[in-house]
Amino acid sequence: METKQQARPIGEVIAKYPKSREQLISILQEVQAEYGYLSREGINTISSYLNLPSSKIFGVATFYNQFKLNAPGSIQVALCRGTACHVKGSLNLLDTCRQLLGIEVGETTKDGLFSLETVACLGCCSIAPAMMVNGRFFGRLDKKQVEYLVDAWRASGRVEE
Amino acid sequence: MSKVFIGMGTCGLATGAAEVKTAVEKWAAARTATVDIIPTGCLGYCKAEPIMDVVADSGQRVSYGNVTPEVAGFILDEVLVRKNYKLDGLLGQFRNGTTPLPGIPLIEEHPYFRKQVKYVLRNCGVIDPESIDDYRAHGGFKGLERALGMSPKEVIQEITRSGLRGRGGSGFLAGKKWELAKASTGAKKYVICNADEGDPGAFMDRSILEGDTYAVLEGMVIAGYAIGADEGVIYCRAEYPLAIARINKAIEVMKSEGLLEKPMRDGFTFALRVKKGAGAFVCGEETALMASVEGRRGMPRPRPPYPAVSGLFQKPTIVNNVETMANASHIMREGAEGFAAMGTQNSKGTKVFALTGKVANAGLVEVPMGITLREIVFDIGGGIPGGKAFKAVQIGGPSGGCIPAEHLDITIDYESLKAVGAMMGSGGLVVMDEDTCMVDMARYFTAFITSESCGKCIPCREGTQRLYEILDSIVSPYAKMPDEEENLLRFNRVLNMEGLAQVIKDTSLCGLGQSAPNPVLSTLRFFRKEYEAHIYDRKCPAHACKGLLTYAIDTNACTGCTLCAKKCPTAAIVGEKKKTHYIVDEKCIRCGTCQDVCRFSAVSVN
Numbered sequence: 183m184e185t186k187q188q189a190r191p192i193g194e195v196i197a198k199y200p201k202s203r204e205q206l207i208s209i210l211q212e213v214q215a216e217y218g219y220l221s222r223e224g225i226n227t228i229s230s231y232l233n234l235p236s237s238k239i240f241g242v243a244t245f246y247n248q249f250k251l252n253a254p255g256s257i258q259v260a261l262c263r264g265t266a267c268h269v270k271g272s273l274n275l276l277d278t279c280r281q282l283l284g285i286e287v288g289e290t291t292k293d294g295l296f297s298l299e300t301v302a303c304l305g306c307c308s309i310a311p312a313m314m315v316n317g318r319f320f321g322r323l324d325k326k327q328v329e330y331l332v333d334a335w336r337a338s339g340r341v342e343e
Numbered sequence: 344m345s346k347v348f349i350g351m352g353t354c355g356l357a358t359g360a361a362e363v364k365t366a367v368e369k370w371a372a373a374r375t376a377t378v379d380i381i382p383t384g385c386l387g388y389c390k391a392e393p394i395m396d397v398v399a400d401s402g403q404r405v406s407y408g409n410v411t412p413e414v415a416g417f418i419l420d421e422v423l424v425r426k427n428y429k430l431d432g433l434l435g436q437f438r439n440g441t442t443p444l445p446g447i448p449l450i451e452e453h454p455y456f457r458k459q460v461k462y463v464l465r466n467c468g469v470i471d472p473e474s475i476d477d478y479r480a481h482g483g484f485k486g487l488e489r490a491l492g493m494s495p496k497e498v499i500q501e502i503t504r505s506g507l508r509g510r511g512g513s514g515f516l517a518g519k520k521w522e523l524a525k526a527s528t529g530a531k532k533y534v535i536c537n538a539d540e541g542d543p544g545a546f547m548d549r550s551i552l553e554g555d556t557y558a559v560l561e562g563m564v565i566a567g568y569a570i571g572a573d574e575g576v577i578y579c580r581a582e583y584p585l586a587i588a589r590i591n592k593a594i595e596v597m598k599s600e601g602l603l604e605k606p607m608r609d610g611f612t613f614a615l616r617v618k619k620g621a622g623a624f625v626c627g628e629e630t631a632l633m634a635s636v637e638g639r640r641g642m643p644r645p646r647p648p649y650p651a652v653s654g655l656f657q658k659p660t661i662v663n664n665v666e667t668m669a670n671a672s673h674i675m676r677e678g679a680e681g682f683a684a685m686g687t688q689n690s691k692g693t694k695v696f697a698l699t700g701k702v703a704n705a706g707l708v709e710v711p712m713g714i715t716l717r718e719i720v721f722d723i724g725g726g727i728p729g730g731k732a733f734k735a736v737q738i739g740g741p742s743g744g745c746i747p748a749e750h751l752d753i754t755i756d757y758e759s760l761k762a763v764g765a766m767m768g769s770g771g772l773v774v775m776d777e778d779t780c781m782v783d784m785a786r787y788f789t790a791f792i793t794s795e796s797c798g799k800c801i802p803c804r805e806g807t808q809r810l811y812e813i814l815d816s817i818v819s820p821y822a823k824m825p826d827e828e829e830n831l832l833r834f835n836r837v838l839n840m841e842g843l844a845q846v847i848k849d850t851s852l853c854g855l856g857q858s859a860p861n862p863v864l865s866t867l868r869f870f871r872k873e874y875e876a877h878i879y880d881r882k883c884p885a886h887a888c889k890g891l892l893t894y895a896i897d898t899n900a901c902t903g904c905t906l907c908a909k910k911c912p913t914a915a916i917v918g919e920k921k922k923t924h925y926i927v928d929e930k931c932i933r934c935g936t937c938q939d940v941c942r943f944s945a946v947s948v949n
Contacts, residue, residue, distance in 0.1 A: 247622035265544035266699035308389030319357035
C-alpha cells in the first residue's frame with residue numbers, strides 16, 4: 183500500500199503487460215501501487231499504450247472502489263463499514279476519525295499525512311469493529327483506542343510495521 | 344525438535360499473532376532449543392485469537408487460546424518442560440492418532456466445536472496452508488487422483504449425486520452447472536472461482552483460501568477436468584492480500600509438481616491464474632465478474648445465455664464459489680455418500696456461517712444443513728453478551744433478511760430461509776440484540792446497495808436511491824415540532840416504500856438488484872412496530888438512530904462538575920459550576936460524549 187520512495191516512470195511500470203484490454207484492471211492496480219493513485223497523465227499514458235480511449239479507462243477507474251484519482255496521505259486509514267462492524271458501532275468510530283483528522287471520507291489532510299476512507303468489508307468481522315491502516319489490521323476497536331492510535335501516528339508520522 | 348502451531352490468518356494477525364511468534368522465537372533462542380513454528384490458517388474460534396498449539400514430546404497437539412506474547416513463553420515452559428497442560432486458555436487437544444493425554448478434553452468437545460461438523464473447514468487452522476506436503480499428508484490431491492481415474496461424465500455424476508449446491512448464494516446444483524458446461528461445444532472453456540467475497544459480514548472464503556489454499560485449487564482442477572476446460576481464473580478481492588499471496592505461491596508449487604500446465608490424462612492440462620478484484624460488490628454476480636475479468640466495468644448482463652453456454656470471452660464457463668470448490672475436492676476424495684448423508688432432503692452437506700455481531704463467540708462455524716438457528720446462536724455462539732435480549736439475526740448480507748426470535752427454531756436450508764424472507768447468501772450471520780435498531784439496519788443495507796449499484800438498470804439505480812431517501816427521512820432529526828400532516832406524509836412514504844421495494848424486486852436485471860430490497864421487506868414484515876415508532880412517536884426504541892434521540896441531564900443527579908460542558912464538541916451544554924447543567928437541544932449533535940464522561944450517570948437519552 184505504501185508508495186515507494188523513488189517511483190519508476192509509468193512507461194516502465196506498464197511495459198511488462200501485453201497490450202490487451204483484459205489487462206486494464208491489473209495495469210491500473212500496478213500503477214496505483216507504484217504512485218498511490220491514478221494521475222491524469224497516468225491515465226493518458228495507459229490510454230495510448232492500450233490504444234483505448236481515456237474515457238473508457240476513466241469509466242473503469244471510477245467504477246471500482248479501489249482506485250483513487252487523488253493523491254492519498256502517507257497514512258491511509260480505511261475504516262470497515264461491514265455489517266458486523268456497523269452493529270458494533272463503526273459509525274461512531276467514523277465520526278471520531280472525522281473529528282480527530284478534521285477531514286471527510288475520501289479526503290487527505292493538508293499536510294498530506296492522513297487520508298480517510300471507508301471500505302465495504304475487510305473480512306475480519308469476528309474482531310469487529312476493525313480498520314486497516316497501510317495494510318495493517320486493527321480490530322476490537324473503541325473510541326479511546328482510535329484516539330490513542332491516531333495520536334501515536336501523528337507524533338511519529340508513520341505506522342509501525 | 345518441538346513443534347508450535349500459531350494461527351496466523353488475518354484475524355490472528357490483527358490480534359497479535361506475529362508478536363506471539365516473535366515471543367516463541369525468543370523463547371527458543373534463550374534456551375538454544377529448536378522450535379519449528381508452523382503458521383496455520385484460522386481455526387474459526389476467532390474470539391480466542393491468537394491461538395497457539397504446542398505439540399507435546401509424546402506427540403499430542405494441545406491448543407491454547409488468547410495467547411499474548413507475555414504468556415507464550417510460560418505456556419511453552421509448562422507444556423514442554425514441566426509437562427503441565429492444564430493452563431489458562433486451554434482449548435483442548437487434537438485427535439491425531441496418538442494416545443490422548445489423560446484429563447485434557449478433546450478440542451471437538453469444546454462447547455464451541457461440539458455441535459459443529461468440520462467438512463470443508465477440516466484443514467483450516469490445522470495444517471500449514473503453504474506446505475503442499477502437509478496438505479498431502481491430510482489426504483490432499485487424493486480427490487484429483489480419483490477423479491482422473493474416472494471419466495469426466497462419472498465425475499459430474501459423483502458431484503450431482505452428492506447433492507452439492509452452490510455455496511455462493513442462490514444454491515444452484517453444482518453438478519447440474521458442470522453438466523451444462525460439459526454439454527456446450529467448443530474447444531476453449533473456463534473455470535472461474537468466485538472469491539470476490541463482497542458480502543459485508545462474511546469471511547468464510549477468506550478463511551478457506553488462507554487456511555486450506557490447495558483444497559480450493561484442487562477443486563478447480565477437478566472441475567476443469569470434468570467440463571473439459573484448460574484454464575482457470577480465481578477472481579479474488581484485493582482486500583485479501585494474504586489470500587492472494589498464498590494462492591500465487593500454491594500455483595507455483597503445483598506447477599513445479601506437475602499438477603498444473605502439464606498433461607495429466609488424455610491430454611488434459613490445466614492452467615490457473617489469479618485475477619485481483621478492484622472492489623465492487625456487484626462483481627459477485629457471475630456475469631459482472633466475467634466482465635471485470637475481461638477488463639471492463641463490472642456490470643451484469645441479462646441471462647440467458649448462461650455462462651455455461653457463453654461466458655468469459657463468449658466461451659462456456661462455470662463460476663463456482665470458494666466453498667463449493669473446496670467441497671468438490673473433498674467429495675471427490677471421500678465419495679458422494681458421506682456428503683449426501685448430511686443435511687436435509689434438498690440441501691445436503693454442511694454450510695459455513697460467519698457468526699458475528701452481538702454474540703459471545705464470534706467466528707466461523709460449520710454446521711450440517713438442517714440445524715436450527717437457536718443452536719447456532721445460543722449453543723455454539725454462546726448467546727448474547729452482557730445479558731441483553733436477542734432481537735434478530737441478519738442472514739445472507741445485503742441480499743438477505745432479518746429473522747426474528749419467533750423463527751429461531753427453523754431448520755436451516757436453502758428453502759426454509761427463503762420462506763421467512765431471508766436467503767442463504769454466502770452465509771454471513773449477524774446477530775443483533777435489543778440495542779440494534781431494525782430501521783437503522785435496513786437503512787444501512789440500502790445505503791450499501793445504493794453505493795454499490797452498478798447503475799445499469801433503472802429499478803436498482805434509481806429505486807434503491809429513493810428507498811434510501813425514504814428510510815433516511817424516517818430516522819432524520821426533526822427541525823420543527825411534529826404536526827399531523829407531516830405524520831400522514833411520512834406514513835404515506837412508508838406505504839410507497841413497500842410498493843417501491845416490490846417493484847425493484849420484480850424488475851431489476853440481476854440477482855443482486857432483485858434481492859436489494861430484501862432487508863427492507865423483511866424488517867417491515869417482522870418489525871413493523873419499530874418503523875411505526877419511528878414515524879408516529881419519533882422515537883427509536885433501540886436508542887440507535889441519533890436523529891431521534893434527545894439527551895437530557897437529570898437535575899437531581901447533576902453535581903455541576905462541568906466535565907460534560909468542557910468535553911461537549913459543540914458547546915451545547917450550559918450551566919454554572921456546582922449548579923445543574925442543561926443541554927441546548929438545537930446545538931446538540933447527539934454524539935453521546937456527555938453521557939460517556941458523566942461520572943454520576945446524570946445524562947439520560949430518550
